[in-house]
Each structure stands twice: as C-alpha cells, then as structure tokens.
Amino acid sequence: MVTPRADAEYARWLRLNATSTLLIYSGLIAVLLPAFHFVLRALPGVPPGSDSLPLRCVSAGLSAAIAIAVVAFPALRRYALTLQFFNVLACVVVIVMLVVNSGNHYAYVASGLLAIVGAQQAFYRTSHLAATFAIGFCAHVGYAAAHGILWDPMNLAALGTVGSGYLVGFIPAALRIKIQTADIRNRLAAQQVKEELLDAQTALMQLARYDALTGLPNRTTVQELLAEEIASAERTEARCAVAFVDLDRFKDVNDTLGHEVGDRVLRELSARVSKVIGAAGVLARWGGDEFVVIVPSALDDEIIELLARSFIHTIAEPFSVDGIELAISASVGIAVYPRDGAEPSVLIRNADTAMYKAKHDMGSGVAFFSDELHAIAANRHYVQNELRRAITDGGLELYYQPIVEARSGHVVAAEALVRWTDHDGRLHLPSDFMAIAEDSRIIVPLGAWVLNAACERAARWRREGRGIGVAVNVSPRQFAHPDFVETLARALRGSGASPEDVEIEITEAAIMSNVDPVLATLQAVHRMGIRVAIDDFGTGYSSFAYLKRFEVDSLKIDRTFVEGIERDDNLAIARSIISVAHALGLPVTAEGVETPLQARILAELGCDRLQGYYFGRPITAGAFDVTLERDAAATVGVPSVVCS
Numbered sequence: 204m205v206t207p208r209a210d211a212e213y214a215r216w217l218r219l220n221a222t223s224t225l226l227i228y229s230g231l232i233a234v235l236l237p238a239f240h241f242v243l244r245a246l247p248g249v250p251p252g253s254d255s256l257p258l259r260c261v262s263a264g265l266s267a268a269i270a271i272a273v274v275a276f277p278a279l280r281r282y283a284l285t286l287q288f289f290n291v292l293a294c295v296v297v298i299v300m301l302v303v304n305s306g307n308h309y310a311y312v313a314s315g316l317l318a319i320v321g322a323q324q325a326f327y328r329t330s331h332l333a334a335t336f337a338i339g340f341c342a343h344v345g346y347a348a349a350h351g352i353l354w355d356p357m358n359l360a361a362l363g364t365v366g367s368g369y370l371v372g373f374i375p376a377a378l379r380i381k382i383q384t385a386d387i388r389n390r391l392a393a394q395q396v397k398e399e400l401l402d403a404q405t406a407l408m409q410l411a412r413y414d415a416l417t418g419l420p421n422r423t424t425v426q427e428l429l430a431e432e433i434a435s436a437e438r439t440e441a442r443c444a445v446a447f448v449d450l451d452r453f454k455d456v457n458d459t460l461g462h463e464v465g466d467r468v469l470r471e472l473s474a475r476v477s478k479v480i481g482a483a484g485v486l487a488r489w490g491g492d493e494f495v496v497i498v499p500s501a502l503d504d505e506i507i508e509l510l511a512r513s514f515i516h517t518i519a520e521p522f523s524v525d526g527i528e529l530a531i532s533a534s535v536g537i538a539v540y541p542r543d544g545a546e547p548s549v550l551i552r553n554a555d556t557a558m559y560k561a562k563h564d565m566g567s568g569v570a571f572f573s574d575e576l577h578a579i580a581a582n583r584h585y586v587q588n589e590l591r592r593a594i595t596d597g598g599l600e601l602y603y604q605p606i607v608e609a610r611s612g613h614v615v616a617a618e619a620l621v622r623w624t625d626h627d628g629r630l631h632l633p634s635d636f637m638a639i640a641e642d643s644r645i646i647v648p649l650g651a652w653v654l655n656a657a658c659e660r661a662a663r664w665r666r667e668g669r670g671i672g673v674a675v676n677v678s679p680r681q682f683a684h685p686d687f688v689e690t691l692a693r694a695l696r697g698s699g700a701s702p703e704d705v706e707i708e709i710t711e712a713a714i715m716s717n718v719d720p721v722l723a724t725l726q727a728v729h730r731m732g733i734r735v736a737i738d739d740f741g742t743g744y745s746s747f748a749y750l751k752r753f754e755v756d757s758l759k760i761d762r763t764f765v766e767g768i769e770r771d772d773n774l775a776i777a778r779s780i781i782s783v784a785h786a787l788g789l790p791v792t793a794e795g796v797e798t799p800l801q802a803r804i805l806a807e808l809g810c811d812r813l814q815g816y817y818f819g820r821p822i823t824a825g826a827f828d829v830t831l832e833r834d835a836a837a838t839v840g841v842p843s844v845v846c847s
C-alpha cells in the first residue's frame with residue numbers, strides 16, 4: 204500500500220524526471236538536427252538543396268520551446284507528456300516532408316529516426332526504447348551494408364547523427380533515469396516503512412486508547428481522564444461526577460437482529476449521546492453495552508440527574524434499522540467525587556453499583572450511589588472473588604432433593620442444588636450468590652462445575668444400581684453460552700453417566716430470550732439423549748405454544764402455585780397447567796410440596812412427580828444415600844389417592 208504521503212513524493216519525482224528528460228532531448232534535437240544539416244552540406248557529393256534547414260528547425264525549435272516553457276512555467280509540468288506527444292507528431296510531419304522533398308529517402312528517414320526516438324524517449328521515459336533504438340540502428344547499418352551504401356557519405360552522416368545522438372543523449376539519460384529510479388525507490392521504500400511504522404503506531408495508540416467500534420475513549424483512557432478530572436476538582440475544591448450508563452436488554456438486540464445491527468445501534472447511540480453531552484462532559488465506552496460519562500465541575504445532584512435523564516431520553520428515541528424501529532432503554536448510575544470516592548476505579552465501580560440499583564428498581568432509570576449501596580457493592584465484590592476461588596478450591600457442593608413419582612411414592616430422581624461454603628465456613632444458599640454469578644458470568648465455570656459433579660453422581664448411582672436420575676439447573680446465561688453443548692457432552696463423557704439419567708432444568712426466560720440459538724441448543728441436547736424440563740413454570744411467560752415448538756420433555760409447576768392449593772387458592776391454575784401439559788404429552792412435576800394434603804391434591808390432579816420439603820429437603824449426597832437406603836423398603840408416602 205502506497206501511503207498518500209509517499210504518493211505525493213512519487214508524483215513530484217515523476218514531474219522532475221519528465222522535465223529533465225525533456226530538457227536533455229530537446230537540447231539534443233535542437234543541436235544535432237541543424238548540425239547534421241551542415242555536415243550533410245559540407246560533404247562532397249551531396250546534392251545541394253536536398254535538405255531543408257527550416258524544416259529541420261521546426262521540430263528542433265518546438266522541442267526547445269517546450270523545454271523553455273516547462274522550465275519557465277512549472278504549472279505546465281503536468282502537461283509535459285502531452286506537449287512531448289505533440290513534439291513527436293511534429294517530428295513525424297517534418298520527416299514525411301523531408302522524405303517527400305528529397306531524392307535520397309533512406310538517409311532522411313534514418314536521420315529523422317533520431318528526432319522521433321529522442322522525442323519518444325522523452326515521451327515514454329522507459330528504457331525499453333533502448334532496445335528499439337539499438338535494433339533500429341543495427342537495421343540501418345545492415346540495410347546500408349546490403350545495398351552497398353554503407354560508405355555513402357549521406358548514409359555515414361545519417362549514421363553518425365543517429366549514433367552520436369544515441370550515445371550522447373540516450374545512454375546518459377537512461378542511466379540517469381535508472382539511478383533516479385533506484386534512488387527514488389529506495390527513498391520511497393524508506394519513507395513507506397517509516398510511514399507504515401508511524402501509521403501502525405498511531406493505530407496501536409488509537410486501539411489502546413479508543414474504542415474501535417465507536418471511536419470513543421475506552422476503559423483505560425476514561426480512567427486517565429477521570430484521574431485528571433479528580434486532580435483538578437481537588438485543586439479547585441469542586442465536585443465531579445461519573446455516570447455509568449447501561450443499556451437494558453441490549454443482548455436481545457444482538458441475539459435477535461445480529462451483531463452487525465447491534466454494532467450499528469451502538470455507533471449511532473454513541474454519536475447521539477456525545478452530541479447531547481457536548482462540552483458538558485466526556486463520553487467513553489466501558490465495554491459491551493456499557494458507557495461511562497465524566498461530568499467535570501458537577502454542580503449539584505439535580506443538575507447531574509437532569510443530564511443523566513437527557514442521556515436516557517436520547518437513547519430512548521427509536522432507532523430505525525433496516526426498516527425496523529428499535530426502542531432501547533438505559534439505566535444510569537451516578538457517583539460523585541469526593542462524596543462517593545476519590546479514586547477513578549472506585550468512582551466508576553460505585554457508579555456501576557448505582558446503575559444496578561437503577562436497573563432493578565424499575566423506577567426512573569437513574570440512581571445515585573449511597574452507603575447502603577456501598578455494602579451491596581462490597582458484598583458483590585467479595586462474592587465474585589470468593590466464588591471464583593470456590594470453583595477451583597472445592598468450596599462448592601451439590602445438595603440433592605428427592606423427586607418422587609406420585610403414583611408409586613418412589614424416589615425416582617434428585618434435583619441437584621448447589622451450595623457454597625465460604626472460607627469462614629458459612630454455608631450459602633443459591634439466593635446469596637446465584638444472581639451475582641449470573642451477572643458476572645461466573646455462572647459459566649460454576650455451571651460447568653455443577654454439570655460435572657451432577658453427572659458424576661448420576662454415574663455413581665447408576666453403578667450402585669439405584670436408578671435415580673439427576674436434575675440439574677442450568678441458568679439462562681449458561682444455556683445461551685456457545686460452549687454449553689460441548690460442556691454438557693464433556694461432563695457426560697468424563698463421568699461415564701448415561702444420558703437417560705440426566706435431566707436439565709431451564710427457565711422460560713432462558714428459552715424466550717434467544718429464540719434461534721436456543722432451538723439449536725435444545726436440539727443438540729436432545730440428540731445427546733438428555734431430557735429438558737421447564738423450571739418454575741407459570742412464573743414467566745407461561746406460553747404453551749413455545750413448549751410445543753421447543754419440544755421440551757416436562758414441566759415443573761412453580762412452588763407459588765402449590766402454596767395454598769389446599770385452600771383452593773391456586774387449584775384452578777395448577778389443574779389447568781397439568782391438563783394442558785398432559786394434552787401436549789408433557790409430564791408434570793410439582794415443586795414445593797410441603798404437606799401431605801398438597802401432595803394428595805396434586806396426585807389427584809394427575810401430577811406425575813412431586814418434590815418438596817414434605818418428601819425431603821435438599822441434603823448432601825452422603826445423607827441422600829442414607830435416606831435412599833432407608834426408603835428402599837418403605838417409600839416416602841404419597842398419601843393414597845384412593846383412600847381420600
């Protein structure tokens with residue numbers, strides 16, 4: 204790639220070269236052609252009047268005029284080649300006239316050759332003409348020798364002119380061009396290397412400091428800028444604010460319309476928000492669908508909030524992509540120096556925490572950082588770090604809760620429920636850490652750990668001949684992860700579990716978020732022979748239509764519909780869920796069965812499997828084995844349907 208700067212240099216060189224070659228040749232033609240005329244006349248035996256000085260001077264004069272014009276008016280250099288072309292035409296005309304005028308056609312043609320070749324040489328500036336010229340010269344000598352006119356004075360004179368023209372004009376000019384070309388090539392190459400290095404450096408700098416997609420300052424840069432801003436606020440005892448902007452459900456845009464559309468929206472959105480901010484602050488891309496705005500000299504909270512609202516409004520204006528109108532909402536969290544921190548990283552983290560509050564509060568979309576949030580943020584931080592460690596250090600354990608067949612009262616499966624023991628020995632339930640794991644993507648390695656452990660347990664129970672399946676919870680983010688199928692396959696292979704002993708539970712949210720990839724993942728899971736249950740059914744979209752479409756294998760009715768079922772509260776809902784599921788050929792498991800009455804009612808409604816504290820709480824695998832042994836004789840009783 205020739206860079207623009209090198210290009211300009213090259214053009215300059217071309218112009219220079221054209222001019223110098225022009226000068227050399229016009230000089231040659233102007234001097235040699237008239238000289239030849241006088242030589243001819245001085246030679247004995249040349250018929251007088253057979254040559255015409257005025258005619259010869261036309262092309263010579265023209266060459267000289269062109270050369271002078273080009274030197275005097277540099278602007279004409281651009282037309283040097285065109286002018287030379289006319290000079291060549293003039294030479295041809297002169298030669299034709301000389302030939303027609305004279306008795307000795309041959310000599311005039313030969314002498315005219317010099318003029319043409321000279322002009323052409325200047326015109327084309329290529330050394331290929333050296334060969335043409337040499338061949339012409341040899342042909343001339345050969346012709347003259349063959350016709351016995353080699354020593355004819357006229358011919359000698361012509362030869363002399365051609366030969367000397369060649370030597371005097373062409374060789375040095377060709378050499379010059381060669382040297383110049385080599386020189387310019389080297390210089391160009393050096394220049395280009397320098398430029399490429401420079402460009403690469405600039406590009407690297409750009410990459411290191413600015414986001415490639417939006418051109419906005421990136422993470423690193425915004426932290427530097429914020430540090431400067433804090434320093435200046437400190438000097439002037441002013442405040443400055445950081446707003447953390449996160450787009451709501453932007454993942455859906457990427458998933459449903461593709462990343463290209465997502466990228467276009469992000470670009471347009473950045474442009475819009477930048478415009479709104481103007482000189483009032485700096486917009487930067489923090490990553491993904493997250494942006495950071497630095498507001499220097501932030502006066503008071505109301506003004507900052509107004510500004511934050513203006514971002515939300517601008518973002519909310521619909522985007523039109525390929526004829527589709529897209530509405531995007533955003534949540535903004537704000538942290539203010541010095542109140543909420545004095546370090547760039549702390550301020551940004553606190554603004555991020557406030558953003559979480561803004562998102563989950565379903566309110567205005569704007570939230571300020573507060574002390575209460577500080578505790579939440581600290582905890583989130585702690586949980587993230589500790590969880591990461593727990594995955595590798597054995598801090599996680601699976602508890603198992605029995606799932607009972609309603610008809611027989613036998614334990615047929617167990618749901619694996621993860622527990623985390625932190626290093627103070629405190630046992631944490633999923634409600635303490637699952638949302639944090641999901642938000643921070645720790646869910647992916649954590650989920651993989653769960654899959655492995657659950658498959659190992661299933662394999663072991665199979666080896667021990669217990670015939671107990673294991674149900675594993677898979678979170679939406681884990682299920683949507685491109686490696687999910689591979690992770691599942693690896694867990695099966697690694698443990699030797701048989702697929703019929705493993706069932707995964709996903710929520711409606713996991714299915715609805717991301718239709719096409721979900722379908723493919725579900726199909727892949729099915730191909731492996733693993734069943735899929737919809738967890739917490741009834742709390743989400745409760746759409747039977749997609750259950751059919753996605754070919755799930757069973758439903759789990761959420762605990763909330765089991766609660767109060769004995770008081771008729773949710774009886775109708777539970778009944779209709781069960782009957783529609785059965786109509787679709789889907790077996791139903793009821794969760795949260797706490798009393799014998801609930802169990803009996805559900806069994807009467809035709810519920811296939813039951814799970815809940817009444818049958819057993821989640822317990823360690825060891826404890827589960829003990830209960831299994833005990834229950835082998837007497838099954839956990841589902842109060843008889845018949846006896847009711």
Ligand code: C2E
Nearest residue numbers: 620621632633653676677678795796797814815816817821
């Ligand atoms: P879930 O899938 O709905 O799991 C059932 C939850 O209900 C369990 O809570 C269980 O202890 C509780 N439960 C069972 N029977 C009863 C009952 O009779 N009464 C009451 N009140 N509760 C009952 P747990 O273990 O705290 O798990 C909570 C949630 O955390 C689970 O809800 C599941 O969504 C998630 N979770 C647990 N383990 C995992 C895991 O390994 N991966 C993923 N992705 N999520 C998990």
Ligand code: CA
Nearest residue numbers: 618676708738
């Ligand atoms: Ca579950």
Ligand code: CA
Nearest residue numbers: 738739759794
């Ligand atoms: Ca559930």
